Amino acid sequence: MSAISDRNVPSGLPPSDRSRPHAPRQGRRLAFTIDRILSVLIVLPSILAISIFVYGFIAWSVRVSLSAWTKGLIPNYTYSGLTRYIELLSDRRFGIDMRNTAIFTSLFLVVCLIVGLLLAILLDQRLKGEGFFRSIFLFPMALSFIVTGVAWRWLMNPATGTRISGLNLLFDQLGLDFLISRWHTTPPPWGIAFVVIPAVWQMSGFTMAMYLAGLRGISDDLREAARVDGANEFQLYRYIILPQLQSVTLSAVIVLGHTSLKIFDLIVAISQNDIKLDVPAVYMWRTTFDGSNYSRGAAIGIVMLITVAVLIVPYLISSMRSQEAKL
Amino acid sequence: MTFARRFSRIVLYALLILLSVSYLLPIYLMLVTGLKPFAEVNLQTMWQLPNRIAFDNFLEAFDKLWPHLRNSLFMVLPAALISSMIGSVNGYIFSKWKFRGADLIFTLILFGMFIPYQSILIPLVQFMQFIHLRGTLPGLILVHIIYGIPITSLIFRNYYAQISTEILEAGRIDGAGLIGLYRWIMFPLSIPGFVVVLIWQFTQAYNDFLFAVILTNTAQWPVTVALNNMAGSQIVQWNVQMAGALLAALPTLLVYILLGRFFVRGLMAGALKG
Structure with a gap:
């Protein structure tokens, strides 16, 4: 069988069967074998790099997390079992981190999906200037979380009285005083919920783009048929269109979910070390590189990896299966 | 086009414009702040357009960055x-x-x-x-x-x-x-x-x-x-x-x-x- 995959070849014959009569058999075989070896050689450096920098380093992180390297820059690999992980269970700061991650991730997912879907449906109404609106909702995607964080820290400034500024000032001037808020400085646990606002601002355009692509994939005939059957616009979306967008929602959950489980820069830029807004990614950074507690840092990193893997691995496996099924 | 349809179009565009404005707020704020002379920088007037365009803020930020x-x-x-x-x-x-x-x-x-x-x-x-x-x-x-x-x-x-x-x-x-x-x-x-x-x-x-x-x-x-x-x-x-x-x-x-x-x-x- 040929190594060139024949996904796009309509004929039922494998390509090797068709190309066989064109060339003397022996020569082709030889050239072909060389090409096969070459194909592996070409991707080998990448495979090696990933084996070392991803899998090797993960293994090494696990080793560090099981060590007694809790102080200083000089490694101490004395084996100390699961001590670091057990410590994390009763670590107050890590408890705050886990709670913050749970609140942030669930709110972020729900709000981002709803806003993204809403924007996509609004843009799917054969508008003039659709491209213009689309670019506006998408542009925050091009920014770094640091830029977003710096800008939103001022927008969400909680000061009151004569120091009032940012969105609070805007609401005050527009007579929308009931919207004035302490934003991310709201007492725990809800301060972190306000950090969802800049995160949604940045990522909802992406969700919109995914849903829009999904909506464009639904045939007009189907919509027409539903309308002929007397469905109104709401029923059309509720019963015909939304059920067809499930796979888009799944992909969006994967991308948004893993982004938010490891959220780091946005928190750093907005919280500026406020422990009430802490998340595991920030704790890992601080405890490792400021506190020199390498084994605790490694343990946090591994816990984060496991959380993300629970979400990603099933998706990757099913993705691979469908890829194989296509061949 | 029926009245109801025209009305729903107007609502749709109004909604989209409102949403666009809110998505652009942070950029608007960065831009007007950047274009004000230092003398005009004031928390109370942060949302107002500059009276005079100046690049003081951008120049100082550029210097640092x-x-x-x-x-x-x-x-x-x-x-x-x-x-x-x-x-x-x-x-x-x-x-x-x-x-x-x-x-x-x-x-x-x-x-x-x-x-x-x-x-x-x-x-x-x-x-x-x-x-x-x-x-x-x-x-x-x-x-x-x-x-x-x-x-x-x-x-x-x-x-x-x-x-x-x-x-x-x-x-x-x-x-x-x-x-x-x-x-x-x-x-x-x-x-x-x-x-x-x-x-x-x-x-x-x-x-x-x-x-x-x-x-x-x-x-x-x-x-x-x-x-x-x-x-x-x-x-x-x-x-x-x-x-x-x-x-x-x-x-x-x-x-x-x-x-x-x-x-x-x-x-x-x-x-x-x-």
Whole structure:
């Protein structure tokens, strides 16, 4: 069988069967074998790099997390079992981190999906200037979380009285005083919920783009048929269109979910070390590189990896299966 | 058009305009703050348009950020170029020359783009110290290239999967081997793929904060680290911070405005769709 995959070849014959009569058999075989070896050689450096920098380093992180390297820059690999992980269970700061991650991730997912879907449906109404609106909702995607964080820290400034500024000032001037808020400085646990606002601002355009692509994939005939059957616009979306967008929602959950489980820069830029807004990614950074507690840092990193893997691995496996099924 | 239909159109546009305005608020604030002379900077009037256009804030922010903006560009351009070359050959092999186990290996590679980098950070720092590249821009470039392998290979593999295998078959009959097929058929067809991947890697590396903050020292800080540092400082005023944020956003914003179409394609590729 040929190594060139024949996904796009309509004929039922494998390509090797068709190309066989064109060339003397022996020569082709030889050239072909060389090409096969070459194909592996070409991707080998990448495979090696990933084996070392991803899998090797993960293994090494696990080793560090099981060590007694809790102080200083000089490694101490004395084996100390699961001590670091057990410590994390009763670590107050890590408890705050886990709670913050749970609140942030669930709110972020729900709000981002709803806003993204809403924007996509609004843009799917054969508008003039659709491209213009689309670019506006998408542009925050091009920014770094640091830029977003710096800008939103001022927008969400909680000061009151004569120091009032940012969105609070805007609401005050527009007579929308009931919207004035302490934003991310709201007492725990809800301060972190306000950090969802800049995160949604940045990522909802992406969700919109995914849903829009999904909506464009639904045939007009189907919509027409539903309308002929007397469905109104709401029923059309509720019963015909939304059920067809499930796979888009799944992909969006994967991308948004893993982004938010490891959220780091946005928190750093907005919280500026406020422990009430802490998340595991920030704790890992601080405890490792400021506190020199390498084994605790490694343990946090591994816990984060496991959380993300629970979400990603099933998706990757099913993705691979469908890829194989296509061949 | 019926009255009800016209009415619903008006509501629709009103809603979209309202939403657009709220999405643009942060940029508006950065822009008007940046364009005010220092004398006009005042928390109470932060939402008002400047009476007189001045570049005080931008100039001061530029003064502070320019060395770091330069670092960012020096780091990002080679990282994006080399990444896309590697992604292109990988994508070619993984789409058209599947060896036994290629799909499994590819999936294992893909896992690398989802991991939280906190789980490899400590060994990475040790390794970079060991090869004496910690605290250097080439070190940061290397890291972006390696951790860019999964996404760049994925984008190219999906792109090449759309190119008909029959063209390659024809090329094979004409005597071209694996390298010839790439050189004479695939590569010339790859320009859109390259644009997508270059933009994607440019944006990713430019916007990165985690690798940069851990692998570089003050002198090599890219602009994201410098901006965050500026925002945390008590000395730098909020108006300069705002101008700085816009300045730091400018390169990727420009890319988005000029090449938005390709940017969105890279975005969607990240969502897999095996």
